[in-house]
Amino acid sequence: MSSLLRHRRIQYLYIYVCLVVFIAASLYIQIESFTTPYSGILVEINSSLEWIIAKVQNDSIAANWDIAPGDRIVSVDGQPTPKIFTAANENMLVGATRLEVLSNTGSPRLFIVAPTLKDKLENGLAFLMELFLIGVGGYALRKKPESRLIRRFFLLNVLIASTIITLFSDEVVVSSYLFSYCAIWLPYVMLSFYLLFAFRSIYSKFRLLLTGYLAYAFACSAFTAFFLLRREVYEWMSHLLNIIFLFTLLLMAGITAFYSKRLDRIEQNQLLLLFVGIFTSLMPYVLLYALPELLWGSALIPAEYALIGLVPISGTLAYLLVQRQIVDMKFYITRLSVHSLYYSSMLVLFMLAAVWGSLLYATELFILFGLLTYGYRRILLRMQQRENRKKEWLEHQKLRMSLQLAEKRNIRDILKLSADLLHDLIEVQGLTLVYFDDDNLPLVYSTGIYLDTWAPGAATLPDNQDWNDRKEYAQVIELSHRPEEPQLGYLCLGPKTNQTLLSAEENRLVEKFRSEAIQMLLNARQTFRLRQKYEQLNKEQAAYHERRFRDLQTYSHLALEAREAEKIRISYFLHDDLLQNLIFLSRDLEELHDTGKYERERNATWLKCLYDTQRSIRSLSDQLYPHILDKGDLQEALHWLLRDMNRLNEIAVTLQYEAPAPEAFPSFVKANLFRAVRELIVNVFKHAEATEMHVRVWQAKDNLYCSVSDNGKGFAEAASRPQAARGPSFGLMSVCDQMEHLGGSADIDSVPGRGTTITLKLPLFKEKIAP
Numbered sequence: 001m002s003s004l005l006r007h008r009r010i011q012y013l014y015i016y017v018c019l020v021v022f023i024a025a026s027l028y029i030q031i032e033s034f035t036t037p038y039s040g041i042l043v044e045i046n047s048s049l050e051w052i053i054a055k056v057q058n059d060s061i062a063a064n065w066d067i068a069p070g071d072r073i074v075s076v077d078g079q080p081t082p083k084i085f086t087a088a089n090e091n092m093l094v095g096a097t098r099l100e101v102l103s104n105t106g107s108p109r110l111f112i113v114a115p116t117l118k119d120k121l122e123n124g125l126a127f128l129m130e131l132f133l134i135g136v137g138g139y140a141l142r143k144k145p146e147s148r149l150i151r152r153f154f155l156l157n158v159l160i161a162s163t164i165i166t167l168f169s170d171e172v173v174v175s176s177y178l179f180s181y182c183a184i185w186l187p188y189v190m191l192s193f194y195l196l197f198a199f200r201s202i203y204s205k206f207r208l209l210l211t212g213y214l215a216y217a218f219a220c221s222a223f224t225a226f227f228l229l230r231r232e233v234y235e236w237m238s239h240l241l242n243i244i245f246l247f248t249l250l251l252m253a254g255i256t257a258f259y260s261k262r263l264d265r266i267e268q269n270q271l272l273l274l275f276v277g278i279f280t281s282l283m284p285y286v287l288l289y290a291l292p293e294l295l296w297g298s299a300l301i302p303a304e305y306a307l308i309g310l311v312p313i314s315g316t317l318a319y320l321l322v323q324r325q326i327v328d329m330k331f332y333i334t335r336l337s338v339h340s341l342y343y344s345s346m347l348v349l350f351m352l353a354a355v356w357g358s359l360l361y362a363t364e365l366f367i368l369f370g371l372l373t374y375g376y377r378r379i380l381l382r383m384q385q386r387e388n389r390k391k392e393w394l395e396h397q398k399l400r401m402s403l404q405l406a407e408k409r410n411i412r413d414i415l416k417l418s419a420d421l422l423h424d425l426i427e428v429q430g431l432t433l434v435y436f437d438d439d440n441l442p443l444v445y446s447t448g449i450y451l452d453t454w455a456p457g458a459a460t461l462p463d464n465q466d467w468n469d470r471k472e473y474a475q476v477i478e479l480s481h482r483p484e485e486p487q488l489g490y491l492c493l494g495p496k497t498n499q500t501l502l503s504a505e506e507n508r509l510v511e512k513f514r515s516e517a518i519q520m521l522l523n524a525r526q527t528f529r530l531r532q533k534y535e536q537l538n539k540e541q542a543a544y545h546e547r548r549f550r551d552l553q554t555y556s557h558l559a560l561e562a563r564e565a566e567k568i569r570i571s572y573f574l575h576d577d578l579l580q581n582l583i584f585l586s587r588d589l590e591e592l593h594d595t596g597k598y599e600r601e602r603n604a605t606w607l608k609c610l611y612d613t614q615r616s617i618r619s620l621s622d623q624l625y626p627h628i629l630d631k632g633d634l635q636e637a638l639h640w641l642l643r644d645m646n647r648l649n650e651i652a653v654t655l656q657y658e659a660p661a662p663e664a665f666p667s668f669v670k671a672n673l674f675r676a677v678r679e680l681i682v683n684v685f686k687h688a689e690a691t692e693m694h695v696r697v698w699q700a701k702d703n704l705y706c707s708v709s710d711n712g713k714g715f716a717e718a719a720s721r722p723q724a725a726r727g728p729s730f731g732l733m734s735v736c737d738q739m740e741h742l743g744g745s746a747d748i749d750s751v752p753g754r755g756t757t758i759t760l761k762l763p764l765f766k767e768k769i770a771p
Helices: 008-035 117-143 148-167 173-198 200-230 235-262 265-296 303-323 330-356 359-425 464-469 504-539 542-595 600-624 634-645 667-688 728-741
Strands: 041-045 051-056 072-076 083-087 090-094 098-102 108-112 431-436 442-446 475-479 489-493 652-657 692-700 703-710 745-751 755-763
Touching: 008 117, 008 148, 008 173, 051 090, 117 148, 117 303, 148 173, 148 303, 173 200, 173 235, 173 265, 173 303, 200 235, 235 265, 265 303, 330 359, 359 431, 359 442, 359 504, 359 728, 359 745, 464 475, 464 489, 475 504, 489 504, 542 600, 634 652, 634 667, 634 692, 667 692, 667 703, 667 728, 667 755, 728 745, 728 755
Parallel strands: 652 692
Antiparallel strands: 041 051, 041 090, 051 072, 072 098, 083 090, 098 108, 431 442, 431 489, 475 489, 692 703, 703 755, 745 755
């Protein structure tokens, strides 16, 4: 049974059923509250079998009528028998819109049941809180539906919204039973969310406890369904729900006190905020409603005001989910605010139109509604245009990356087809076919005994001029029509299987193959150059310059958002880590100053706190700007970076540094190259799932090159198209854009399942950087 409940489809179905039930129940309750509200009249049958007024509840619609206990009910909506709902041995008059009463003095009276202005305002407030709760929970569920914590957060919001709308409604029947179900399930959902959020690593230890809560919830739900069939509500059920709620709060306090020491400082701070937020929000309910109800039989304030604190609980949970980066609402808060403001204003206008009832006021409100809707549509249109420009820029970047990967794949397919064909025609143990692109970066394909010898980005990959000197090949042939033409690559033949020389026929086949391979590779290179020329011509057009300007604006906006997110992260790091340590030290030092009592164990705790603070400051300083760039050369900085990133020895890392010493490039080249390489290395550790990584730095002519290679999962051109503006793909595009702004380039070569090689190229002199 438990495994069935944990099935993802069953959980999704359960969530959707809850949402449908909530929407249907809330619509019914809202409609009934405005059309046939509960008047607050309790009735009974006298000795003559006539319905009479037994009691008029305070703060109700009938409290303002000229009606008293003992008055006889003549008819309700034209019928002699009223509609009755029994709760706690009291008969409530429900579903009435027109009530005829005969007073004790014998005078007839007619009353119309309609909601008061206060009732309308309370129902409107409940509706706004309901929109907020369902909006926040629904947004989180839409962003991460696979997260069990988010699904639990959504259910908690649905229960809180249902509780709020039933407490403030003027409908009795459905509200009573819906409130009972919410009160039954709210402790279980709140406790399970609390444990899953704060104690995720040891959540399995509480499985038996949650199973007990689940059994209680199902049992109470069954009893409530039985009472629903009998159309009765008993007071002892309310006492039981209050006891369970109080027990849940005490249980959460005990678990927090017992297990909080096992968490780190940041998790303890988040747990403290969660605990304080929940208990502060529920204190009015505990002190002014639940305890007085249990001890003295009557609450100090109504339930609707005592449980209004449930709404801040949802806000606290949403804030903590954002801080843990489980839900990303920061970048969408503008759109959410616009929607919330418009719909809230629309609801207020409708309520004012219903209350005032004047044709002149209604006309003015209609004009105001039209202006409000026009402004709302204009704001949405501008926001949509900004989103379209952002998507256009992203699509352009994705297309460029896809074309680059497609060109690499095309060259690799030509090499594979040619090498396999030649290997089948002549009896050699293996061969290697090498192609150099315009930046002299090699693409290698091998067969036979050399199949796994030359991997892309390998540390032992020869330079262009070294292939002629390779001793493991029987013959190395240059791929070029004439000596004065640039070399396309090399054809490296291994020894024959019978250890003899190539025959005349085999030499003729090799020469023919060489000519055909040169032609195919020339065609591929020409295609690549034509594409580059086409892009260059497009850049010269005025329309392209205008589009480029918008792209730069979009990129600046994305960079600004990323910078803001980094500022927020650093701010919370300073607040939750460094500031907490300083507060801890200052508090203990004040106590030492006041008492003069020295304790050796406390002194050790202070030293540990200081050491932790020092490490945190050093780590933050290195993230912002590694000072090793000023103290040493690029080689030392890269050694430090690789050592720092690979502290746990997760990946076999090698660094091949071939730049001349002393470094001939300026400091700004070193700083920008280091930042770009750090982004690439971080992506390898986070996303590549690699076991090996090789970093190579070399200098050729007036350019500085750096390649980062791994044997991870790689990606195809379709996979390189990111689904969002932030994330690892945005980091890779920002590296490419940074290289272009500095006059360089970024070459991407990736094969799914065989790894990725990214080569950065930077000019060594500032005058070469494009304006």
